[in-house]
Amino acid sequence: MSFARTIFDERHQDFRETVRRFAERDISPHISRWSQEGQVDRELYQKAGKLGLLGMGIPEEFGGGGTKDFRFNAILIEELARAGASSVVMNLSGFNDLVAPYLEGLGTAEQKNRWLEPMVSGRMIGAIALTEPSAGSDLGAITTVAHSDGDDFIVNGRKIFISNGILADTVIVAVVTDPQAGKKGISLLLIDADSPGFFKTGPLKKVGLLAQDTAELFFEDVRVPKENLLGDLNSGFQYLRRNLPQERLSIAVSSMGTMQRTFEKARTYAIDRTAFGQRLIDMQANRFYLAEIATEIEIAQVFIDRCILDASAQTLDETDAAMAKWWITELHLRVVHRAVQLHGGYGYMKEYDVAQDFLDSRIGTIYGGANEIMKEIIGRKLAKL
Incomplete structure (x- = not known):
C-alpha cells in the first residue's frame, strides 16, 4: 500500500518499466546463484549499460544520460528492491551514486575518456x-x-x-x-x-x-x-564530504524500497495465515502492529521524496541526507523485526523472503557512515543554529 507519489512524470514511469523488465529478466533468475558465489556476473554491468541504467547523470559525450535528475537513480534502486534484489543494488547504484560523481566532477578529460566512458557502458567496473x-x-x-x-x-x-x-x-x-x-x-x-x-x-x-x-x-x-x-x-576529504550525502540518500532509498516489499509480504501472510480459527490480521494486536508500521512507512516516504527532489535540484545538504539515512534504516529494522515476528517460526526459515530481508537489513545502519555519525552531523548543525 502507498499513496500516489507525485514526484515522477511520464519519462520516469517509462524508465521504471525498463528497470522493472530488466530486474525480472536479468536479475531475479540469478540471485540464488550469485548469492552462493558472492558476486554477480560481469555481464550484468554490460546489460545495464546497454539499457542506459549506468551513468544517468554523466554527460552524453561519455555515453551517459546527461541528466542530474536523481529521480532516475531512485527508480533504479526502488525497482531492484521491489524485485527482491537488495544485494544487487550496490553493484549498479554503487557506480551511479558513489563512483560516477567523483569521476564526472573531478576527472580530467583524459581520465574521463580512459575510465568514465567504459564504466558507463559496463565494459569496465569501478x-x-x-x-x-x-x-x-x-x-x-x-x-x-x-x-x-x-x-x-x-x-x-x-x-x-x-x-x-x-x-x-x-x-x-x-x-x-x-x-x-x-x-x-x-x-x-x-x-x-x-x-x-x-x-x-x-x-x-x-x-x-x-x-x-x-x-x-x-x-x-x-x-x-x-x-x-x-x-x-x-583535497580528498572535502570531496568525500561533498559526495557522501548522495550515497547516504541512496542507502535510505534502498532501505525504503526493501521495507515496503517486506511489509507487503507480511500483510499478505497475515491475511492468508490462520491461527485459533481466524486470520492473523483479524487479531487486534497484529492489526495494530501493521497499522503502526504502515503509517511510519508512509510518513518516511514523504520525507524521502522531498530529499529525492532536493538531490535532483542539487540542493540536498548533508544534514537532511544524514536524517534520511539514520531514520529510514532504523525504521527498516523495526519493520523487518515485526514482519519476522508475524511470520512466527517460518520467519526464521531462509526459504522465506522475510528471513533474508532480516539478514540484509542489518548493514543499513552501519555502512555509508554509522548512524551514530549521522546523529553527530545533525547535532552539530543544531548546535550552530
Missing part, C-alpha cells in the same frame, strides 16, 4: 575504497599512504569492506599524501586493479547482501602515476 580495518566512519583516521616518487606515488596500506572490490577494474582510493595535515592531507587516486603490488581477497563472507561483491584490498609498494590523481592534491 569501486571506491575508503574504509580501513582501523578507520570506518572516521575517514580522517585512514592510514593508507601515498609517497611522492618522481612522476609517481608509491601506495601502501589496506582497505576493507569494499563493494564491487573483487570485480573492479579500477578503484578510487582515499590515501594520505600529507601525514602532517590530518584530514587536509587526504587525496584520491585512481588505481588500476592490474597494478603490480595491488592484491584482493574475497568475496568476504557477510551475514547478508550475499550477492554483493565485497572485498579487502592490499597495496604493497603500488606505483601509481601522478596523472591518476583525481582532483587536487590534499
Whole structure:
C-alpha cells in the first residue's frame, strides 16, 4: 500500500518499466546463484549499460544520460528492491551514486575518456575504497599512504569492506599524501586493479547482501602515476564530504524500497495465515502492529521524496541526507523485526523472503557512515543554529 507519489512524470514511469523488465529478466533468475558465489556476473554491468541504467547523470559525450535528475537513480534502486534484489543494488547504484560523481566532477578529460566512458557502458567496473580495518566512519583516521616518487606515488596500506572490490577494474582510493595535515592531507587516486603490488581477497563472507561483491584490498609498494590523481592534491576529504550525502540518500532509498516489499509480504501472510480459527490480521494486536508500521512507512516516504527532489535540484545538504539515512534504516529494522515476528517460526526459515530481508537489513545502519555519525552531523548543525 502507498499513496500516489507525485514526484515522477511520464519519462520516469517509462524508465521504471525498463528497470522493472530488466530486474525480472536479468536479475531475479540469478540471485540464488550469485548469492552462493558472492558476486554477480560481469555481464550484468554490460546489460545495464546497454539499457542506459549506468551513468544517468554523466554527460552524453561519455555515453551517459546527461541528466542530474536523481529521480532516475531512485527508480533504479526502488525497482531492484521491489524485485527482491537488495544485494544487487550496490553493484549498479554503487557506480551511479558513489563512483560516477567523483569521476564526472573531478576527472580530467583524459581520465574521463580512459575510465568514465567504459564504466558507463559496463565494459569496465569501478569501486571506491575508503574504509580501513582501523578507520570506518572516521575517514580522517585512514592510514593508507601515498609517497611522492618522481612522476609517481608509491601506495601502501589496506582497505576493507569494499563493494564491487573483487570485480573492479579500477578503484578510487582515499590515501594520505600529507601525514602532517590530518584530514587536509587526504587525496584520491585512481588505481588500476592490474597494478603490480595491488592484491584482493574475497568475496568476504557477510551475514547478508550475499550477492554483493565485497572485498579487502592490499597495496604493497603500488606505483601509481601522478596523472591518476583525481582532483587536487590534499583535497580528498572535502570531496568525500561533498559526495557522501548522495550515497547516504541512496542507502535510505534502498532501505525504503526493501521495507515496503517486506511489509507487503507480511500483510499478505497475515491475511492468508490462520491461527485459533481466524486470520492473523483479524487479531487486534497484529492489526495494530501493521497499522503502526504502515503509517511510519508512509510518513518516511514523504520525507524521502522531498530529499529525492532536493538531490535532483542539487540542493540536498548533508544534514537532511544524514536524517534520511539514520531514520529510514532504523525504521527498516523495526519493520523487518515485526514482519519476522508475524511470520512466527517460518520467519526464521531462509526459504522465506522475510528471513533474508532480516539478514540484509542489518548493514543499513552501519555502512555509508554509522548512524551514530549521522546523529553527530545533525547535532552539530543544531548546535550552530
